[in-house]
Amino acid sequence: MSKKEIGYTKGDYERVRYGVRDYEKGQGLVRGRGRDSLEYRGRVRQKDIKERDLMNGGYKSSSSSSDSGSSGGGGTRRCGLAVRHVDREPGELSSDGSDGAIDSGTHANGESEVKKRENVNQSSPVQNKKRKFSPIVWDRDDREVSRVINSRSNVDANNLPPPRPLVKSCSQSPNPKPSPHANVQVPLTDDLNLEASSSKVDLRPGLSDHPAETSSPQPEEVTSDKNIRTGEEELHVRNMEPGEVDGEDYAPARTIISSRWATDDDSPGDEGEIPDHEDLPKLKRRSVSDSAEARGRSKSISPEVGEVQREGSEVTRRRSYGSDERSRSSSRDNNDENDNSMDIDDNQNYDVASVSQSDSESEDDHGSRDTPDLAPPVQKSVNMLQGCRSVDEFERLNKIDEGTYGVVYRARDKKTGEIVALKKVKMEKEREGFPLTSLREINILLSFNHPFIVDVKEVVVGSNLDSIFMVMEYMEHDLKALMETMKQPFSQSEVKCLMLQLLGGVKYLHDNWVLHRDLKTSNLLLNNRGELKICDFGLAQLLLGAKQYSTAIDMWSLGCIMAELLSKEPLFNGKTEFEQLDKIFRILGTPNETIWPEFSKLPGAKVNFVKHQYNLLRRKFPATSFTGSPVLSDAGFDLLNKLLTYDPEKRITAEAALNHEWFHEVPLPKSKEFMPTFPAQHAQDRRMRRVMKSPDPLEELRRKELQQGELGTGGLFGQ
């Protein structure tokens, strides 16, 4: 369709491209696609760089204590009480929520999928009726943020936690013991705190006035100027037995003040609004990395008690690195001939010493620049990498994929033989320090423990201490690549099975005040036990006109994902922002003030969009079809519609979606055990498959780049 047809001037077009994207992403209208564009990636990089600057290049990672086998996801057991129904598919759950498969003759005791779902809900009995907002203000003045960082650093200088063991992986033992440091209170770290704390939240008023359009409990926290109590942010970690896995008895996750988005207004006791920590799903018995303010002061985290070093002990620390380096060198020597060594790659020459050094420098710079009059706070500098295993302890099998923020390999733990996925953190060639996005991801994933969130087991370092890898449970597929190999889309009962898991994971995130912000099928992993897990918590940088996001942003994505699972095709497959908006409006109708009262206030809404009057979604997903279109019952369509509701205030929540009647009608959700299995995709680079399949010109461009780059040099699979 020409520009003329849709009524855009060139100026409008530009505004759409550079203004509306902000608006639409802010409201969760664009899912994933934009991140694929080179232009966007460039901007992402710029944003990252800007953020890292804010953080003084601060380099700090999470620590964790030992945790065993907690990836959970334990498959549901088949259960009796199967109600035969002509419409049921093999593996469908029975209508009473039991896991009895239709072809199951015997009735084993077991936890039903639905029951498990209920448990997931119950595990966090917080009535999550409130939309949670991320008080992130991207265009905040940098200096203001810096000032906040500094002032917070000072305030919290004496509140640092005692030194503690680092990542569970740092003390690798075949039989990990409960950490003696369990129950230690660990200040949360990460940029998210930082952002949150330095942001003011202008939350929108109450519930929708349009109950007819809203089936879900809706927001909202009615507060203003919410400030995060960062100094008090704590993670309460409970003792666990080795091998203890998550289940129904989610342990206290953290107090509300530990939430990345917790605010003063969110004080416990506010009925229904503040999750009691007792009620939150448990987090991993790992410590989340140190506080943002601590990061601003320190360089690394020590794995050992007594390794705390004060500012000024740079020499000592360097020596420490040096000796570590030496020992690793010898290990590397032994492995030099091993072609599978992980740190062969790539073209990145950064090293941790330099990271540390530059951290130090930038920190010093920062300190002297911004807080000349302030006495330096007590420094507790710890070395995150000491004690972490080397990636040499893994044998690289093949590259799985390469995303924006990291390369993912399939690898084998040489000690245990376990197959894992290793995500190598991409560092900027310009040595800008540890990427903030990766820091976020490591921090979040180490702290989370949920069957529907990918498990990060540990962090390991390259032989030269020049690279960082996240060791994750290996998942055979991602849904995007998988669907590209499938001839038929998933059946309704399979989609229900996948959606239930996805919603369970998202609910867990939202209960923990985390917005994923980049949910898409390539970030949903599936193993051959039918278990779905959400990955990629790099939290795409959103360049928005709108200033706040809420959990609704993820729910929109879930609508897109549900549609894609049903049809095996992306719902809105625009190749540009402009095209994407156009497709959305054509299918859902152009939003207006009536259906979305805040719409016209959004920066991007000034563009004079063509008014598509009707919502044509039902045509794409009819109740019956003779044309091969994916069919969807009325209840299913209702859910899809509620996920794809323009107004974020009216969009359904994860909790409400989990309880939607679609999951209770036939065909019932398939039990995970009965989900189809697919040939493992490990033999192929998923990225290449996508590139080769995609007609997207941007992908074509990228493919050329790849060919000129490392693919051209060969060695993709053989290393």
Ligand SMILES: Nc1ncnc2c1ncn2[C@@H]1O[C@H](COP(=O)(O)OP(=O)(O)OP(=O)(O)O)[C@@H](O)[C@H]1O
């Ligand atoms: N634990 C895992 N097991 C198997 N494959 C994985 C795992 N984690 C990630 N992958 C694969 O690697 C791909 C990229 O991973 P991920 O999305 O975490 O990287 P990214 O750099 O953040 O990507 P993006 O460009 O989407 O932001 C995924 O789409 C998936 O195919």
